Amino acid sequence: MNSSVEKASRKWPCSGSACGEWPMVVVAAALLTFCSPAAPAEAARKSGQAPWSDLFGDSRSKARRAALPAPVPLPKPRPADAPPTGSDKPAAGEQTPAEADKAAEQAAPAPPPPTACRLALTEEIAIAPSIPDIHGVGGCGGEDLVRLEAVVLRDKRLVSVKPAAILRCAMASAIADWIRADMAPLAASLGSVVSDLDNFDSFECRGRNRVVGARLSEHGRANALDVRALKLANGQSISLTDRTVPRELRERVLYSVCARFSTVLGPGSDGYHEDHIHLDLMERRNNYKICQWNVWDPLPQIAPLLPAERPEEAPPREVAAKSDAAKSDTPEPAAGETRPPTKPPTKKRRQSQRF
Template identity: 70%
Template sequence: MKTFSAGIARRKRPVGGVSRDRLAMVALAVLFMPVAALAGTGIPLPQPRPAAATVPDGKDAKQASEGAPATPETSPAPSACRLALTDAVAIAPSIPAITGPGVCGGADLVRLEAVVLPDRTRVPVKPAATLRCTMASAIADWIRTDMAPLAEGLGSRVSELDNFDSFECRGRNRIAGAKLSEHGRANALDVRAVRLSNGRAIALTDRKVPRELREKLMRSVCARFTTVLGPGSDGYHENHIHLDLAERRNGYRICQWDIYDPMPTAAPLLPAERPTEASRRETAEEKDKASEALPEREALPRDASQAGPAAAVPADVVPQPRKRPPSAQAAGRPARDSSKPLPSASVPSTRLSAAKHVKRKRHTNLPPFLRPLFD
């Protein structure tokens, strides 16, 4: 058994010598040693980072998104209109909702491609119309219930619906700054004509179509749609009919469609004949002959300055002097003799002298020294 003594302690190396170098070498070996080698040495390693905390970027993000399981999106439940508008009524597949620009658009939209008649015959809508389900259902019901029997009464069948305009984000009548049209809400359809299988086209605003037939069309659409605009409404619907389902207070409806009379077959090019009992009119040739038969008269000058000394004026044209009215003689004044000359201005008139005499008599009551001032 060895005993500890001070001499032995002096012979031992200090702790800061070789022991510290060995510790540094061990630390470096541990740092550069692979992780797999450390796993068998029993040295504790840090826990791996959870996958949820990693933030991939670039290609790693794309691969992570493709590899991640897709979350199921909950689609809205179909509306009652969508459930009723089956393939037995119309070919109208659903389309995504439209939002904007502005307040344009709507939900529960369909693309109305054709109306299916009760006998399974399809009536194409050309071009296909983008409408709300309720508007598309109203159009299909109108074709199936009203137009199909009307065409059968004409000895034909409905073959096509001429769509003039459906969804379009714009103001009313395409006026800048106007209120949003029902076309911007996919709640309106402009119809120009209904074509038949025999090649005939029933243009709703054509005057050649019999008036009775156009009146039937007007009554049918005005009973089904809340707004009907046609010829005579505002000047913008002279060649088509506007139909929509706009909602208003108290269920107010608008039906403005003037049924014009057919155009005349031949326009009158000449005025109507003169009635036989009217007086005979004088022709231009007869007027010329009558003017030649009249005696020639020398025309009088318009201005007196144009008349020369040799100008002969008929006696019946020269104005005659008027006679003095007898009232002057009745007043006791003697009539003036036209043969005597008028009194000259130098000869004082009796009337003036009398006036002066009266004037002198008026100033007789003045003092003597003031009389010369007024005489």
């Protein structure tokens, strides 16, 4: 049968890649498939099926497949709790994380053992938890510090320290003993109990009397406490520098603090302690103590604006007026006569009150 391109184009109409490119691609793929036996063998091996060459008994494909090594299975992942192997062991001089943590704990300084004061200052005496040591600028701070929150009386009542005072253990213990042994009986004599201690100042890194350049105050060493008043449960307040408080009561407080503390400063000491009492345990040579607190007398009553009433034993005003007129009628002495000298009135020296 005779045919030509023109006839074929009339019989099967096509254009572009449909008649030129795609037939060539299909023919090339078929040739590569039938001429390369390794490709289908590899594809069959991956899919788990026998290659076409095995089906047709191709000896060369069988020999090539036998020469290929069998696939090696991968190992399972190592369990996390498996013991370390030689490759996991640290090099010489290195430590495992567990050993490093243990060495750090051993290298950290152990806390110092509690002092005798800390062991004695139990919760039956005071609520005073320990706080870390303070090492500030210029020697401020100290060791064996506590935060004195309350003093426990013998009947388990609490005397709150408001606000809580930062003190050395020895100073806190002295304050607790003073409240328990001296101030509690004083309050009992007034028919009440101590409820609060008015803390004016405790630990503060500063110079004496807050003067710039002055020596470090005992407040800067957490070794001092400023007290303004003691409050009682019945609402009464014993203000230590209030002149309206009975003098005898303030003197009893004076005697008690001067017997217990090495430094007591109050009104009349240096002008800086007119409204509170300073207490500390400063160590001096030969246990020298300073007690400077003037317990002033009550203030004198203010004179009334109106004059005082006329005494009953005073003479009537008419008699007083006649006596004054009689004195004016006395004749003057004649020439050459002298009037007897009158004794000048004595001036009474006014005694000054000292406070």
